[in-house]
Amino acid sequence: xxxxxxxxxxxxxxxxxxxxxxxxASTQTRLSTGKxxxxxxxxPLNFFTSQSLDSRAGDLSNLLDNISNGVQxxxxxxxxxxxxxxxxxxxxxxxxxxxxxxxxTTGTAYSAYSSATTGQNIxxxxxxxxxxxxLAANATIDTAVSSLNSAxxxxxxxxxxxxxxxxxxxxxxxxxxxxxxxxxxxxxTVGTDNANTSYYDETNNTKDLTINxxxxxxxxxxxxxxxxxxxxxxxxxxxxxxxxLINDSSASNKLKIQFNSDNTSxxxxxxxxxxSTGIGxxxxxxxxxxxxxxxxxxxxxxxxLTAATSKLRSYSSQLGSNLTIVQNRQDFTxxxxxxxxxxxxxxxxxxxxxxxxNSQALSTRQSLAISALSLANTAQQNVLQxxx
Numbered sequence: 242x243x244x245x246x247x248x249x250x251x252x253x254x255x256x257x258x259x260x261x262x263x264x265x266a267s268t269q270t271r272l273s274t275g276k277x278x279x280x281x282x283x284x285p286l287n288f289f290t291s292q293s294l295d296s297r298a299g300d301l302s303n304l305l306d307n308i309s310n311g312v313q314x315x316x317x318x319x320x321x322x323x324x325x326x327x328x329x330x331x332x333x334x335x336x337x338x339x340x341x342x343x344x345x346t347t348g349t350a351y352s353a354y355s356s357a358t359t360g361q362n363i364x365x366x367x368x369x370x371x372x373x374x375x376l377a378a379n380a381t382i383d384t385a386v387s388s389l390n391s392a393x394x395x396x397x398x399x400x401x402x403x404x405x406x407x408x409x410x411x412x413x414x415x416x417x418x419x420x421x422x423x424x425x426x427x428x429x430t431v432g433t434d435n436a437n438t439s440y441y442d443e444t445n446n447t448k449d450l451t452i453n454x455x456x457x458x459x460x461x462x463x464x465x466x467x468x469x470x471x472x473x474x475x476x477x478x479x480x481x482x483x484x485x486l487i488n489d490s491s492a493s494n495k496l497k498i499q500f501n502s503d504n505t506s507x508x509x510x511x512x513x514x515x516x517s518t519g520i521g522x523x524x525x526x527x528x529x530x531x532x533x534x535x536x537x538x539x540x541x542x543x544x545x546l547t548a549a550t551s552k553l554r555s556y557s558s559q560l561g562s563n564l565t566i567v568q569n570r571q572d573f574t575x576x577x578x579x580x581x582x583x584x585x586x587x588x589x590x591x592x593x594x595x596x597x598x599n600s601q602a603l604s605t606r607q608s609l610a611i612s613a614l615s616l617a618n619t620a621q622q623n624v625l626q627x628x629x
Contacts, residue, residue, distance in 0.1 A: 278589040287588040294588075298581040300502040301574050308571045310482055311498035315510065315564045318486035321479025322557045325472050325487075325515055326550065332468045332522070333546045339461040339533040340540070344454040367393050371535035382407065458533040462525040465533075465542075469517040469524055476516045487556065490514040500570050508570075510563045513556045520549040 270279060278284045278291065344366070364373040374392040376385060382400050386407060389398040399408045476488045484496055494512030513519070522545055525533060533539050 276589045291585040291588045294581045294585040297502070298578045298585070301578050301581070304499055304502065305571065305574050305578070308498055308500070308567060308574060311496060311510075311567050312564065312571060314481040314484050314486065314496055315560055315567065317479050317481040319557065319560045319564065321475055321487050322515060322553055322560065325475055325520075326553050326557075328468050328472050328475065329520070329522075329546055329549050329553065332465055333543065333550075335461050335465045335468065336533070336539055336542050336546065339458045339465075340536060340543070342454050342457045342461070344458075344534075346453065363389065363392070365389075365393070366535050367395065367397065371537050455534055462533045466524045469522055472515075472517045472520075472522070476514075476519075486510060486512045486560070487515040488512070490519065498567055498570075500574065508563065508566055510560075513559070515553065515556060520552045521545050522549055 278287045281288045361376045362373060363376050364371065366372065372392045372394075374388055376388060380388065382404060386398045386400055389407070390396050397409065400406070401408050477485065479485055479487050486494070486496060488494075490511070490513050492511075496510040496512070498508050498510070500506040500508070517523070525538075525542070533542075
């Protein structure tokens with residue numbers, strides 16, 4: 242090419258055509274990529290600043306997935322708490338139903354009382370309320386009857402006509418609740434649970450006294466225990482992605498949600514124990530000394546259920562507060578990512594309308610440059626005509 246001699250006009254036209262071609266190629270690149278800065282050569286400051294903004298937005302996007310998982314974990318725990326509360330309400334209903342079940346008796350029981358009983362603690366239930374006292378050693382029938390009635394708060398016990406036995410009047414609605422006590426007073430019993438509570442005449446082995454209503458309370462106690470089992474199972478099933486915030490209150494059961502890439506902003510959510518044991522509830526003994534037989538025991542259960550409700554509400558409040566924090570940071574992170582990406586785009590994105598107009602103008606200039614180059618060569622062509 243260095244051996245070819247071009248006129249000044251031709252060289253000028255050629256240079257203009259080359260510049261126009263370069264500009265057109267650059268414009269077409271911007272149109273195809275949508276960016277005015279595609280490499281550090283285009284604009285080093287904008288290019289590297291945009292890369293930094295995009296990198297931070299990418300880091301936050303990765304953290305956003307973890308935040309979203311945290312929100313769902315808290316939601317799962319909150320849902321579990323809500324449904325456990327429903328089970329607690331059902332348990333309370335069962336306990337109230339047991340309390341409303343009246344205990345009645347039919348018949349009369351006779352006890353072949355032994356006055357040699359030494360320091361025996363007597364436990365019995367009157368109208369569902371537990372009573373107890375210690376029977377003095379070698380107490381007479383009269384002393385035993387008087388002591389029993391004093392403890393019962395009513396004249397329920399009496400002496401048989403021959404003065405040798407203790408009589409329990411069936412209308413008194415009384416139950417001897419302990420097998421040892423029954424034996425001490427001379428009463429026999431059939432079965433080991435309150436669903437089958439009867440007393441027999443020691444001599445004739447015939448049933449005299451039957452307790453009514455205890456079988457209903459016994460079945461309600463089993464329902465209550467079943468509800469506690471469901472509470473435990475629900476607490477164990479309220480996990481999300483392997484994390485259960487309501488089944489364990491140990492220090493290791495903690496959900497940490499990170500909010501920034503250098504881990505200087507985070508929230509830690511401590512797990513709680515919302516199982517039946519964790520909220521202060523215990524199964525009812527379905528045997529001769531349990532089964533909701535005493536009203537006092539049922540009232541204790543109702544108090545425990547009320548305390549359990551308060552504890553569940555506290556847990557729910559804690560989860561709700563943490564959920565608000567995490568959701569707020571989730572929204573903030575989304576908005577910050579959008580801000581960073583917008584800032585990056587402002588530095589590198591091309592104005593497609595402007596670039597389209599440039600493309601049209603440069604195409605026209607390119608055509609004109611080719612025409613100018615052709616005109617610049619006309620003079621040399623005229624010389625060639627003279628030589629011919």
